[in-house]
Amino acid sequence: MKIVKVESFLIDIPWKEEVRKYMAWAAQGSRTWLYKVHTDDGIVGLCENPRDARGLASQLIGRNPFDFILDDSVWPLQEALYDIMAQALKVPIYKVLGHKYRNKVPVCYWSHHFPPEVLAKEAIKAAEEGFTVHKFKARPHYDPVEQVKAISEAVPEMAIIPDANGSLWLPSKAISFARKVERYNIFCLESPIPQSDVEGYLTIKAKVDVPIAIHMGDPDPIISLATDMVDYYVLEVPGVWSTFRYAAAAEVAGGTMTASGAEGKGYTVGGRPVWLEGFGRTAIAEAFQVHLAAVIKMSTLPSPFFLHRLREHTLAEDPLMVREGQVEVPEKPGLGITLDERALKKYLVS
Template sequence: MFVPGVKHITAMKITRIETWKVVVPLKAGAWNSPEFGPDIWDQRPIVLMRVHTDTGIAGLGELVKGKPEEAVLQDAPSYVGRSPLEFNLQDLPSAGAARDGYEMALYDILGKAYGVPAYQLMGGKFHDRIPVAFCSGHRTPEDAAQQAAEASDAGYRTYKCKASGSWQNLPDRVRTIYDAAPNIGVRIDPNQKLGVPSLAVSIADQLTGYNVECFESPVNQQNLDWYVLLRQKLRIPLALHLNSSQEVVAAVKCEACDYINLGGPGMSGFQRASHIAEADGIPVWHGSSVGLGISDASFVHACAATRNAILPSDIVGTLLRQDDLIMEPLHYENGFVHVPEAPGLGVELDETAIERWGVK
């Protein structure tokens, strides 16, 4: 196919891979109340990468926190010397820790080469902006209420509470949030730590009438029959946090949930798994490991190109970390993040910030 002005694309070759390792802490007080101590996960390094081509076009990628830099370098021979057009973005040669980073970088390269945003390469845009849930860690009822009220004032419609290590105060926390911000929906995520369905039912019964949007992953997700039981018992919607098409198929088959939080794998994997949920009428949101600006941008593009990605997504790295390491931050407004319209992922690396936050 001939595209005016982009004849060079067919001859483009990947020449080298550049990597950085950074540690960007959370903003003070953004996650846990002091009573619950600091979370150490924000001290896990994040690897950023840039895939160079012989045309001068380069693509950016980001690995999930804690994934090794060596994974990028180990997979490099599968990419260097080849054209970005040789790859099916749904079936990349990387199958491990570096896969998502390479996928982001290829979408970025091809979008820049063709002069279109990444969402166009995923089939086009359903959404101009993506709703975002303001996410928090383990907080006292008073701290949660203050943060939720501030989020509500900023236009957020959903406030997500982690509860794996603080489920005992959930009823008080939710009631206090409701008193301070009655218009914001509360999403509760115990990270499968409630043990048995009876405890989940007992807690959920105390939360009815306080604008609880859903209960996410309250018990072990290996026991989908527990979720089938919980859907019969609970008066609030039930969500599963899933990470593959295969997991979505299993959940859909047994009608185990009302909503799905999808973490991927990658941009194309998110879209593919969402299609399965859509066929069963299940809306989804995009999960997050609270990364940096590059991964957040990739999530926004994936959601934009996915019809049923209509629930507030956990795209909050930019909001919670001290730096996003991109030149221009994503545009958050009234509880939404706007979809970038520049070619590729629509973000550029802030190399000065990398010097500040880089680690060996």
């Protein structure tokens, strides 16, 4: 089996009307790329990513997809190659990636730094769609305490992740914020101050009861793990092998935890729990991330894969569904979902 062609489609799926005005502030635009990787025996692998990866196509032509197992140099096309491998073996992608630790992957709803009244409406919609955790971007544009309050009053049972991306700046401000919102159902506080401030995080952790999360990688994982500066880690790194490396680091950190495994079997491990964050914008990328999260032992926290919920279309005929805050890991060969070709044509830019 050899790769014979790589097709690239630049698409633009608009944000839904109710959030379009506010998503204009977002770093990620509405455009993304859909890639189809073809083999000489008729298998087509799919991946989606905002990165322009057309320059990687020449590295794939004439090669066997299995040559690229754990090879992050061809990311994001790497995801399409795993789709091909799994289809060729007639198995779901997770079986090519590793041991499946869970049949269902926890996920959370995601919002940008919307005003409180918009976040309240988003929380109601999230609950109706099966989510139990709501992550939002906390920024100086709006009072983050009021944002948390709006979500909580709209859906009291909704757990909340305020993600400041370091914008609270000072440990004192982060501590003050945490104490003001701890009365609500706070899942954790993500990156309250710049992640390089190790001493600041140790101060926050010592003075508040709210769990703290940061993206692994800043500071160096050796420092963050050795100092035990946070409770949770976010894994947002390009490539399967890089994700596995960071996940392995999280597994040897901290204390112990007990989680539910596949077929209901529990397992106890040392380490810090993580959630994954992907780079894609549609249900195509989301499906791959669900397979990846299923094989990472420490990925027991809700991951915000479902950014396509804010767009007019998922780009799939059969997108994965959220029930009670979880998504079932697909069992069909490959990604386990089907590209909506009519939607691809409708939103095609070039």
